[in-house]
Amino acid sequence: GSDNEIAQQVGSEIIGIDPGSGLMKATAKAMQDYGLDDWRLVEGSGTAMTAALSQAFSQQQPIIVTGWTPHWMFIKFKLKYLDDPKQSFGGSEEIHTIVRLGLKNDMASAYQFLDRFSWQPSDMEAVMSLIADGMDPAAAADKWVDEHPDVVAKWTEGIPPASGQTIRLALVAWDSEIASTNVVGSVLEKKLGYKAELLQVEIGPMWAGIAGGDADAMVAAWLPTTSIDYYNQYKGSFEDLGPNLSGTKLGLVVPEYMEDVQSIEDLR
Numbered sequence: 001g002s003d004n005e006i007a008q009q010v011g012s013e014i015i016g017i018d019p020g021s022g023l024m025k026a027t028a029k030a031m032q033d034y035g036l037d038d039w040r041l042v043e044g045s046g047t048a049m050t051a052a053l054s055q056a057f058s059q060q061q062p063i064i065v066t067g068w069t070p071h072w073m074f075i076k077f078k079l080k081y082l083d084d085p086k087q088s089f090g091g092s093e094e095i096h097t098i099v100r101l102g103l104k105n106d107m108a109s110a111y112q113f114l115d116r117f118s119w120q121p122s123d124m125e126a127v128m129s130l131i132a133d134g135m136d137p138a139a140a141a142d143k144w145v146d147e148h149p150d151v152v153a154k155w156t157e158g159i160p161p162a163s164g165q166t167i168r169l170a171l172v173a174w175d176s177e178i179a180s181t182n183v184v185g186s187v188l189e190k191k192l193g194y195k196a197e198l199l200q201v202e203i204g205p206m207w208a209g210i211a212g213g214d215a216d217a218m219v220a221a222w223l224p225t226t227s228i229d230y231y232n233q234y235k236g237s238f239e240d241l242g243p244n245l246s247g248t249k250l251g252l253v254v255p256e257y258m259e260d261v262q263s264i265e266d267l268r
């Protein structure tokens with residue numbers, strides 16, 4: 001075993017999320033950069049990660065998770081990112097909206113809205129928090145849309161409604177993307193006359209689905225770093241409508257009550 005005290009406290013485990021995510025790739029890189037050879041990155045899902053965090057908090061136990069912002073967990077729990085002096089997790093990113101080729105002609109109204117869709121981290125967190133408190137994601141999105149008529153009007157003003165076409169929105173079950181995709185779906189349905197079908201898939205199939213035309217759009221492309229492998233793999237087979245949110249962050253996250261650890265360097 002390790003003689004690092006933090007390693008002993010958490011059994012040398014970092015609680016990760018779904019294996020294909022950019023966050024897991026970044027964490028694997030960080031573990032190399034900081035020489036965390038004795039540590040294990042546990043694969044799971046966003047849901048399993050927040051469940052483990054919640055469990056640790058209820059007993060004030062030490063835990064290290066892979067985390068990202070925007071996320072409701074920073075509102076619910078007192079957490080801190082570990083410093084990353086080697087910048088293994090990269091800098092702040094933007095989340096882009098990506099649509100299939102041909103959407104502009106086939107679903108002009110949806111395309112115009114998707115091109116305009118852009119909001120603040122605090123907006124996304126508000127929707128995420130409603131869902132984390134138990135509200136159905138579609139209902140939470142509808143509520144946010146109802147309560148933000150000015151924002152929604154800017155997204156939809158002057159766009160003629162469609163007549164019931166089905167639009168397929170691909171997403172991965174990350175809490176941030178559950179929130180954004182449901183809001184986009186709500187606007188498409190309530191304001192623009194579409195029927196929105198949400199397709200929950202893994203990250204690889206999400207990109208493949210857009211590139212192959214099986215899905216119409218997604219709002220889950222973290223760039224320039226987190227999603228870059230998929231972006232490069234499918235380049236030329238999708239249209240990038242640019243950022244819908246700026247100011248994200250990735251890293252290793254611990255409860256504030258873990259006072260002895262401040263930096264990833266402390267894990268060595």
Ligand code: PBE
Pocket residue numbers: 017020021022023024068174176177220222226227250
């Ligand atoms: N995430 C949330 C994703 C992008 C959105 C940070 C968990 C990832 O690929 O890591």
